Amino acid sequence: MSWIVIQQSVPVFAQAFWLTLKLSFYGIIGAIILGLIASFLRYFKVPVLRQISAVYTEVSRNTPLLIQLFFIYYAFPEIGIKMSATAAGISGLIFLGGSYMAEAIFGGLKGVAKIQVESGLAIGLSRWQLARYVVFPQGLTLSVPAIAANVIFLIKETSIFTVIAIPELTNTALDQIGLYYHTDESLFVLVIAYAIILIPLSLILTWLERRARRGAFGN
Amino acid sequence: MHSGISILFAGQNFSRLLGGLWISAKISIVSLVIGIALGILLGALRTVKNPILRVILRLYLEFFRIVPTVVLLFLFYYILPKNFNVNLNAQAVAMLVFALWVGAEMSDIVRGALISVPQHQCEAGIAIGLNGPQLFRYVLLPQAIGLMIPATINLMTRVIKTTSLLLLISVMDVINIGQQIIEANRQTHPDGAFWVYGLIFILYFLLCYPLSAWARHLERQQDNNA
Amino acid sequence: MATPLLQVEHLEKSYGDVHILHDINLTVATGSVTVLLGPSGSGKSTLIRCLNGLEDFQSGQLTFSGEPVTPSPKVWQKLRQKIGMVFQSYDLFPNLTVLDNILLGPLKVQHRAKAEAKEQAIKLLKEVGLADYQDSYPRQLSGGQKQRIAIVRALALNPDFMLFDEVTASLDPEMVRGVLEVLRNLAQQKMTMLVVTHEMNFAREIADQVVFLEEGHILEVTPGKQFFENPQTERAQIFLNSMDF
Ligand SMILES: Nc1ncnc2c1ncn2[C@@H]1O[C@H](COP(=O)(O)OP(=O)(O)OP(=O)(O)O)[C@@H](O)[C@H]1O
Numbered sequence: 001m002s003w004i005v006i007q008q009s010v011p012v013f014a015q016a017f018w019l020t021l022k023l024s025f026y027g028i029i030g031a032i033i034l035g036l037i038a039s040f041l042r043y044f045k046v047p048v049l050r051q052i053s054a055v056y057t058e059v060s061r062n063t064p065l066l067i068q069l070f071f072i073y074y075a076f077p078e079i080g081i082k083m084s085a086t087a088a089g090i091s092g093l094i095f096l097g098g099s100y101m102a103e104a105i106f107g108g109l110k111g112v113a114k115i116q117v118e119s120g121l122a123i124g125l126s127r128w129q130l131a132r133y134v135v136f137p138q139g140l141t142l143s144v145p146a147i148a149a150n151v152i153f154l155i156k157e158t159s160i161f162t163v164i165a166i167p168e169l170t171n172t173a174l175d176q177i178g179l180y181y182h183t184d185e186s187l188f189v190l191v192i193a194y195a196i197i198l199i200p201l202s203l204i205l206t207w208l209e210r211r212a213r214r215g216a217f218g219n
Numbered sequence: 220m221h222s223g224i225s226i227l228f229a230g231q232n233f234s235r236l237l238g239g240l241w242i243s244a245k246i247s248i249v250s251l252v253i254g255i256a257l258g259i260l261l262g263a264l265r266t267v268k269n270p271i272l273r274v275i276l277r278l279y280l281e282f283f284r285i286v287p288t289v290v291l292l293f294l295f296y297y298i299l300p301k302n303f304n305v306n307l308n309a310q311a312v313a314m315l316v317f318a319l320w321v322g323a324e325m326s327d328i329v330r331g332a333l334i335s336v337p338q339h340q341c342e343a344g345i346a347i348g349l350n351g352p353q354l355f356r357y358v359l360l361p362q363a364i365g366l367m368i369p370a371t372i373n374l375m376t377r378v379i380k381t382t383s384l385l386l387l388i389s390v391m392d393v394i395n396i397g398q399q400i401i402e403a404n405r406q407t408h409p410d411g412a413f414w415v416y417g418l419i420f421i422l423y424f425l426l427c428y429p430l431s432a433w434a435r436h437l438e439r440q441q442d443n444n445a
Numbered sequence: 446m447a448t449p450l451l452q453v454e455h456l457e458k459s460y461g462d463v464h465i466l467h468d469i470n471l472t473v474a475t476g477s478v479t480v481l482l483g484p485s486g487s488g489k490s491t492l493i494r495c496l497n498g499l500e501d502f503q504s505g506q507l508t509f510s511g512e513p514v515t516p517s518p519k520v521w522q523k524l525r526q527k528i529g530m531v532f533q534s535y536d537l538f539p540n541l542t543v544l545d546n547i548l549l550g551p552l553k554v555q556h557r558a559k560a561e562a563k564e565q566a567i568k569l570l571k572e573v574g575l576a577d578y579q580d581s582y583p584r585q586l587s588g589g590q591k592q593r594i595a596i597v598r599a600l601a602l603n604p605d606f607m608l609f610d611e612v613t614a615s616l617d618p619e620m621v622r623g624v625l626e627v628l629r630n631l632a633q634q635k636m637t638m639l640v641v642t643h644e645m646n647f648a649r650e651i652a653d654q655v656v657f658l659e660e661g662h663i664l665e666v667t668p669g670k671q672f673f674e675n676p677q678t679e680r681a682q683i684f685l686n687s688m689d690f
Pocket residue numbers: 460463465483484485486487488489490491492
């Protein structure tokens with residue numbers, strides 16, 4: 001392994017690093033919004049929309065991101081929906097992540113104690129007020145560790161964007177290998193780059209989980 | 220110009236696609252069997268109170284958790300032959316990587332289930348004179364296994380979904396064959412991608428959905444009994 | 446006799462195939478304290494939860510302040526402002542401060558002016574000796590303190606009727622007295638109350654009438670003093686003998 005080669009490749013990887021972060025950011029924000037919508041539909045038992053969101057969740061969770069991306073990027077144009085690779089990547093990540101976020105959020109809402117709901121009813125809160133002041137604030141807090149775990153999962157999934165030639169980290173490493181045969185160096189930098197993003201997040205996750213287990217809401 | 224869906228049934232196309240799916244299934248099964256066995260062993264070892272062992276196993280887990288599976292595949296695919304002179308074909312590399320990855324994830328599932336068995340159960344076992352392995356075999360494992368099953372089934376669906384990455388190290392899996400079919404029929408079926416990727420999408424769903432529905436069913440049962 | 450605050454007629458309640466409450470008839474006079482006694486599993490909690498709509502029942506008629514109750518989510522939501530309830534487990538909302546817990550109902554349900562509601566909340570907090578805790582979160586309080594605040598939260602809606610389901614059962618012994626003191630004061634202020642408790646000395650002291658429930662049947666309804674000295678049924682006598690007081 002050559003140190004010089006590593007140094008020389010840093011600028012290229014730095015660009016890919018930011019791109020990975022940027023794509024992850026948009027994808028995760030979109031996934032959280034989609035997840036909130038899906039879990040609200042389920043919580044409020046909204047007719048029809050709730051069934052649609054259940055079907056979406058199953059399809060999204062039981063198919064691989066890679067084939068979701070292929071479908072969005074290669075098959076959609078054939079029915080008249082064209083988008084750039086980047087847009088396809090972000091859309092794919094949102095489609096995949098939305099269902100994982102929905103499960104995390106709904107899990108939190110379900111975790112709110114029954115007695116909390118009953119004491120809300122006992123002081124005359126309506127169903128909407130109960131959600132607004134009792135179930136959502138507590139449930140969303142409970143779902144934070146699961147959401148954080150999904151954040152890590154989704155960032156890792158961006159490595160699959162390489163199949164539609166988005167120049168994120170993995171794609172850049174493969175490029176470097178293909179162009180210059182700097183196999184060891186490129187893979188080394190690649191692993192380090194993911195470690196820089198994911199180790200701090202994984203430490204935060206461990207901390208969140210520990211806090212959740214101790215009961216952030218010792219009532 | 221044909222109607223698009225006919226691309227799936229022209230010539231040997233359909234059986235070729237199923238053949239590709241079988242390769243993915245084979246790799247999943249082999250790596251799950253090896254990985255789950257490895258994970259049970261490592262998970263049990265992770266409950267042993269030896270600090271060095273713990274650190275090593277934790278590092279192993281974290282490495283396989285943090286590095287994306289795509290990257291793991293490339294690491295083994297490029298580095299084994301080049302730096303260790305081990306020449307495996309792409310399918311064997313995939314089985315190795317998936318087995319190690321499953322082992323890591325499984326060790327965490329096993330450990331989590333084992334430490335959730337109440338302490339007094341162990342003490343009761345010790346009190347009747349059981350030794351370490353006996354305690355594991357007769358007290359801990361039977362009580363923990365129910366907790367492990369849903370997570371293990373979910374891990375299976377993750378492995379199946381991850382086989383979609385085999386394409387990247389040139390395994391002739393269902394997606395790779397699908398791409399070839401689309402290319403070969405570009406002239407006659409310009410909309411081939413829609414039908415071929417659509418079929419593969421459905422095939423993956425048909426493999427994964429029953430498993431995740433089963434896992435959810437078991438989880439519900441456990442919640443109700445709790 | 447004036448109109449009773451609450452009248453229960455022929456109430457029947459089952460969970461699936463299991464019949465829990467049989468032909469419950471009960472009258473609660475305005476300003477009186479009714480103590481509901483009975484062995485564990487006899488249906489006390491189930492009955493009290495039927496009275497503010499947390500459980501639905503198969504048949505029977507409730508009449509509140511002379512108005513027949515037609516059970517529906519809307520009706521119950523209105524009525525619950527008039528019927529306060531406190532549970533055995535400490536059930537404050539952990540995401541809100543003490544003051545916000547108390548004000549949630551008055552502000553969001555009753556849409557009262559903030560200044561006025563807050564003034565009342567602080568007055569109530571003073572009465573239960575917890576004026577200094579208005580900005581604390583529930584996790585910073587002891588069980589007994591939380592239970593007193595749960596009572597204040599219910600009182601802040603100015604209810605006509607209060608339901609208490611074993612509010613001291615989960616408390617450490619030294620916490621029990623403060624909570625019972627609050628109930629005692631309420632009784633003196635002529636709050637109409639239905640109380641489930643296992644504190645027999647306290648029950649004897651405050652009960653205007655005792656309702657004795659066993660296996661879902663009301664076996665007797667007897668004036669308080671008389672029940673403890675000379676219950677009408679043998680079952681009640683056995684129950685009293687089994688209690689340690
Ligand atoms: N949700 C439920 N589903 C089915 N059965 C129930 C349910 N809740 C209570 N029961 C049954 O109803 C009966 C009465 O229960 P309830 O909680 O009202 O008794 P209780 O008199 O309050 O007892 P305790 O003194 O232990 O609080 C019990 O046999 C109980 O098992």
